[in-house]
Amino acid sequence: MIGRLEGLTAVVTGGGRGIGAEIARRFSAEGAAVVVADIDLPAAEQVAATCSRAIAVSCDVASAGQVDGMFARAEESLGGVDILINNAYWSTGDTTISELDEGVWDRTVDVCMKGPFLCTRRAIPAMKRRGGGSIVTISSVNALYGVGETAYTAAKGGLIAMMRLVAAEYGRFGIRSNVICPGTIATETCMEYWSRYPEGFATLRDMYPLGRIGQPGDVAAYALFLASAESAFVTGSVAVVDGGLLAGRNLTADAGEDHSE
Numbered sequence: 001m002i003g004r005l006e007g008l009t010a011v012v013t014g015g016g017r018g019i020g021a022e023i024a025r026r027f028s029a030e031g032a033a034v035v036v037a038d039i040d041l042p043a044a045e046q047v048a049a050t051c052s053r054a055i056a057v058s059c060d061v062a063s064a065g066q067v068d069g070m071f072a073r074a075e076e077s078l079g080g081v082d083i084l085i086n087n088a089y090w091s092t093g094d095t096t097i098s099e100l101d102e103g104v105w106d107r108t109v110d111v112c113m114k115g116p117f118l119c120t121r122r123a124i125p126a127m128k129r130r131g132g133g134s135i136v137t138i139s140s141v142n143a144l145y146g147v148g149e150t151a152y153t154a155a156k157g158g159l160i161a162m163m164r165l166v167a168a169e170y171g172r173f174g175i176r177s178n179v180i181c182p183g184t185i186a187t188e189t190c191m192e193y194w195s196r197y198p199e200g201f202a203t204l205r206d207m208y209p210l211g212r213i214g215q216p217g218d219v220a221a222y223a224l225f226l227a228s229a230e231s232a233f234v235t236g237s238v239a240v241v242d243g244g245l246l247a248g249r250n251l252t253a254d255a256g257e258d259h260s261e
Contacts, residue, residue: 019182024048139160176234187216
């Protein structure tokens, strides 16, 4: 059976763990050659080793030189770039705007917004040479719903505007640009944090109408759809993958009922 991404090459930033790692593996299983890019090279190498055809690249997406080097490796080793997954992020769980440190703001915006700008800027000419491509950018429900983290929220909100503009400007070249806004996802970093606050985690989980937080595979499945020809008429979209969080509170939990197994 031919995979949905057979013959295509994908660059996945932040591919060494969490959502990025799951996307890299899912895309590989669907036939794509994958560039697993991460600032943590050993982590990227571990993920690449689980893929059928992949290379691991050390890359700080906030560095234009390192981004250029990453795309050069993709073109030299794998022949080109058809798909870009802007997934790399950085956050300290920063506080309110009046207490936010300027250095935290700068690094968060550099990685979360400047990084996708640099990667997208580099991907567009590569995709033009291939006759088109798909850019999928991972934002957050923070961009749509006030839940804290000032710098992270600002950067993730800016991504939506920037990537919708990319869709409008480059659609005529066959380049599609879409955004995914996940809710809370059970990545290694997330679960390590919440393991220290089990009661807080239970409260968080019960906020979700589906009665659970998301898994990396929930986001990877949607990214696969947006990267594949199945979404050929989809561009400029903002997809919320959040277990119903933005639809409203879990009213069953508010009523004190428990339907979990």
